Amino acid sequence: MSDSSLKPPASNKPLRPPQVVALSGSPGGLQLPVTAPQKLNSSTNGTSSASGSATGNPRNKCALKPGYSLMSWIRLCNSGADLSGTGGRTVPVSRSELAVHNKVDDAWMAIRGRVFNVTRYMDFHPGGVDELMRGVGRDATQLFDEVHAWVNYPQLLGKCYIGPLKENASKPSKDPISPEITATIPTPTEILPRFDWIQQRSELTLIFYTRNFANPGVVVRRQKTQQLEVRILIAQQWHTFDFQLTENVEWPPKAVKVGAETGKIELVLGKEEPAPWPTYGTHTTRKLDSLSVQEERYIYEVIHREDFNHDSFELGLRSAKRDLVMLLPVGFHINIEVPLDGELIQRSYTPVNQTYLNLDTNSDSVCFLIKRYTNGPVSSHLHQLRVGSSVQLSPPRGGFLLSELSAHRNILLLAAGSGLTPILSLIQPILRRNSNRIESLHLFYFNKTPADIWLKVKLEELHLQDERFSCTHLLSQAEEKPERISLELLTSLFREKQPDRCTYVAICGPSGFNTAAVDILTQLGVKPNQMHVFRG
Numbered sequence: 001m002s003d004s005s006l007k008p009p010a011s012n013k014p015l016r017p018p019q020v021v022a023l024s025g026s027p028g029g030l031q032l033p034v035t036a037p038q039k040l041n042s043s044t045n046g047t048s049s050a051s052g053s054a055t056g057n058p059r060n061k062c063a064l065k066p067g068y069s070l071m072s073w074i075r076l077c078n079s080g081a082d083l084s085g086t087g088g089r090t091v092p093v094s095r096s097e098l099a100v101h102n103k104v105d106d107a108w109m110a111i112r113g114r115v116f117n118v119t120r121y122m123d124f125h126p127g128g129v130d131e132l133m134r135g136v137g138r139d140a141t142q143l144f145d146e147v148h149a150w151v152n153y154p155q156l157l158g159k160c161y162i163g164p165l166k167e168n169a170s171k172p173s174k175d176p177i178s179p180e181i182t183a184t185i186p187t188p189t190e191i192l193p194r195f196d197w198i199q200q201r202s203e204l205t206l207i208f209y210t211r212n213f214a215n216p217g218v219v220v221r222r223q224k225t226q227q228l229e230v231r232i233l234i235a236q237q238w239h240t241f242d243f244q245l246t247e248n249v250e251w252p253p254k255a256v257k258v259g260a261e262t263g264k265i266e267l268v269l270g271k272e273e274p275a276p277w278p279t280y281g282t283h284t285t286r287k288l289d290s291l292s293v294q295e296e297r298y299i300y301e302v303i304h305r306e307d308f309n310h311d312s313f314e315l316g317l318r319s320a321k322r323d324l325v326m327l328l329p330v331g332f333h334i335n336i337e338v339p340l341d342g343e344l345i346q347r348s349y350t351p352v353n354q355t356y357l358n359l360d361t362n363s364d365s366v367c368f369l370i371k372r373y374t375n376g377p378v379s380s381h382l383h384q385l386r387v388g389s390s391v392q393l394s395p396p397r398g399g400f401l402l403s404e405l406s407a408h409r410n411i412l413l414l415a416a417g418s419g420l421t422p423i424l425s426l427i428q429p430i431l432r433r434n435s436n437r438i439e440s441l442h443l444f445y446f447n448k449t450p451a452d453i454w455l456k457v458k459l460e461e462l463h464l465q466d467e468r469f470s471c472t473h474l475l476s477q478a479e480e481k482p483e484r485i486s487l488e489l490l491t492s493l494f495r496e497k498q499p500d501r502c503t504y505v506a507i508c509g510p511s512g513f514n515t516a517a518v519d520i521l522t523q524l525g526v527k528p529n530q531m532h533v534f535r536g
Contacts, residue, residue, distance in 0.1 A: 102137025202274040210263035215402035217329040238288040248272040252364040260429035331400030337392040347378040350421040408504035416509025508534035
């Protein structure tokens with residue numbers, strides 16, 4: 001594929017990457033920019049700009065140039081113009097070919113395995129040419145996830161699609177928040193789930209075996225009283241089991257259990273008529289295209305909504321049709337999508353185990369602890385919902401590898417504000433680990449004031465239950481001794497030849513906090529494969 005064959009037309013300046021809302025009535029659900037991110041603050045004082053991770057912070061909008069509104073982009077997409085530069089063909093693109101198209105007037109970008117020609121989109125993107133050019137000529141998935149993973153890019157850039165990205169052999173990649181850090185991307189080994197079953201007189205248990213620390217997720221959908229679809233997510237690949245059961249089963253399931261360490265999944269179903277079955281029935285297996293699954297949406301209804309503190313609230317959801325159960329891999333998040341003024345907007349949130357919130361819900365429920373922002377359209381809308389209201393959820397999203405922690409016995413968790421939610425999902429799997437048992441698990445939890453602290457009593461109870469876990473609260477607006485993340489604060493945990501020296505760090509907070517944390521840890525000799533930054 002030569003440069004000349006796919007050379008796109010020249011373009012002028014762009015703007016900076018925004019948060020987006022889907023414009024109802026527009027072709028393909030195109031997304032409307034509503035806000036633009038602030039620059040990352042690389043200082044180490046913990047003060048941060050707005051972030052698209054677990055915090056849900058609002059962003060500031062930049063003005064578009066006259067004639068380059070979203071509606072203008074929609075008209076251009078519908079004009080028949082060849083925005084991809086391929087003449088309507090779908091052409092696979094190698095990484096070396098992608099790297100050639102790295103100029104303002106010849107700009108290609110790969111996101112989650114898809115290559116787009118973003119040259120003509122430059123003037124319509126409220127983000128700034130420099131920001132957009134950071135992702136041009138390369139796989140920009142990590143950079144995209146850092147800034148605004150909730151954007152429905154396949155619809156927004158659908159007319160710019162060139163073709164799939166052809167993967168090359170393993171090679172170093174740059175960390176998006178610390179460009180000087182390199183990490184090796186291993187060639188993944190596919191894990192194929194194995195199936196088995198057991199029964200009691202009143203119960204049927206479907207069992208799926210993956211691998212130790214495979215960190216699977218599962219989505220179970222009831223088709224009919226004897227038909228189930230079980231989807232298992234392992235390392236971004238969806239494996240589907242379609243079951244035709246011998247007899248009818250009750251819904252929702254009695255339990256859905258996922259062993260974080262063993263990778264074992266158990267789906268416990270009540271039989272409508274208690275009796276031994278000669279067999280479970282039959283099933284077929286298939287793989288699903290991960291990109292297609294990520295575009296699906298599940299309708300959930302509100303079953304609980306209650307204020308938690310002065311600016312946060314609890315939210316409990318379950319499948320509106322009572323036909324679906326979803327359990328996320330450890331450290332993953334989902335997008336919540338809500339209608340607002342005739343449009344659809346979405347944000348990413350990490351569910352919280354119901355035991356942290358003292359909620360009594362069924363296996364088909366999912367619970368959240370959400371911070372409400374005055375200028376946050378999604379959090380404000382969710383806060384006003386009543387029981388019975390509907391929202392849409394995405395399938396699980398994320399790239400956390402639980403296996404990375406298996407070799408580490410002294411682990412540090414750094415959380416700021418609502419960035420606590422993905423960190424919470426790690427605590428129990430780490431403490432319950434049997435192989436290479438954990439020795440110490442430190443949580444440094446940063447907030448502004450005591451009133452902002454989430455789940456203080458629950459965290460204290462965890463320490464009383466297991467002394468290997470400790471939580472230190474740090475307040476940036478404390479009257480006597482304000483504390484922020486700093487080199488001095490963390491140095492003692494990383495002293496050389498110290499037996500309990502921390503060797504792995506998980507981080508989640510606003511983008512400035514994340515950047516400061518990585519900068520400090522790098523100074524302390526922590527390698528890229530010894531840290532993970534959660535982003536929305």
